[in-house]
Amino acid sequence: MVAKFLAALEQACPTRIVAFETGQPVFRQGQAVRWLFVVVDGRVRLSRILSGGTEIALARVGNNEILAEASVFSARYHCDAIAEKPSSLRRFSMRDVLALLDRHTGMATSYGAYLAGRLMDLRATVEIRGIRRADDRLLAWLQFRAVGNPPIFDGEGSWPNVARQIGLTGESLYRALASLEREARIKRNGRKVILPERS
């Protein structure tokens, strides 16, 4: 449904790809919202300065994700967005986006469904990250992401990337993987992971 919404957006609105260097700000907290960005390639960090001056990351946005979904409903950006690597972003005029949402009830619903989906996903992530033991956490993540029967997890980028997502260091992740395999709770086949059959 992400895809659906974005596809419709691309069809309906004129669009441009904009490039950002590492460290370059895409927008700043407090600026008026003029654009909606979608990450085509690279990674952008959303962050906010807390009282006390420490900066806290709110999110890291990767390929094909919308930057600051909430900005659609807001007049000003509520956080900073800074490219963490060289990134290309697709840029839509917020005026166009709003017009589209307003005109097409289906579009609004589509965007709502997208948001709701992200929310569900993120909530599951929170719960999974709450699991203490590294191997159990990883297994839960794999089970959650796997599809088919037997459930197969088909690599989400590289393992270090998975490690970041579930809040482990690379080393711990590889150890957890090895331990799961040793205990025959998973099988590995190259980049794929095969889980036991569903009952």
Next chain:
Amino acid sequence: MVAKFLAALEQACPTRIVAFETGQPVFRQGQAVRWLFVVVDGRVRLSRILSGGTEIALARVGNNEILAEASVFSARYHCDAIAEKPSSLRRFSMRDVLALLDRHTGMATSYGAYLAGRLMDLRATVEIRGIRRADDRLLAWLQFRAVGNPPIFDGEGSWPNVARQIGLTGESLYRALASLEREARIKRNGRKVILPERS
């Protein structure tokens, strides 16, 4: 904006309060979506059975929160909802809700804004929970939640409740609290916490 949306909903749709005992299911995965629930009192756990049979909690929904926001966009519930304590839920017919969203663009936007807000909040939670040291994590949380100048955090229920939210045990939380106070990074005044002035 939650309040706004819910208020409008209550005005526009006939509604009933339904009570659930501890352990009683509100709905089950796969059932057709007929109702939208809002927790008036109590707590409801959303969970899903993973391949392998382990149950994973997707979320715990408390007072004045919407149960399974995504159900609005779905024909079937995608998870189980079970009361964790005796709970009262306000129940709206999904038919009414959809009609309202469809008729009033403002309503759809309002709901979208609500979802986007929750998403932002949850993302920040994820990042904060990723901070390893207990005292730093707690401090970040306090700074994030505090308002005013000097920023003041005005107790979110009880401390054990906060502990659950940031993924600490009660004991660790109290220790972190004590350590922050010892190092003069916070001041405590009863249930309130006072942070250093903003620069």
Next chain:
DNA sequence: CGTCCGCTTGACTCAGATCAAACTTGGTGG
């Protein structure tokens, strides 16, 4: 009056982080 819960502190344990070292893979440029 007793019980539950929030609060607090101490001692000990253990799992994951950290540091370190190798080896593999893939891609880039000479």
Next chain:
DNA sequence: CCACCAAGTTTGATCTGAGTCAAGCGGACG
């Protein structure tokens, strides 16, 4: 085609800090 570099993968040794168990205090509420 090969040298080289970056990033991924793997394993070992050690450290650290949060979890766990335990014990005690006080207030709220039946």
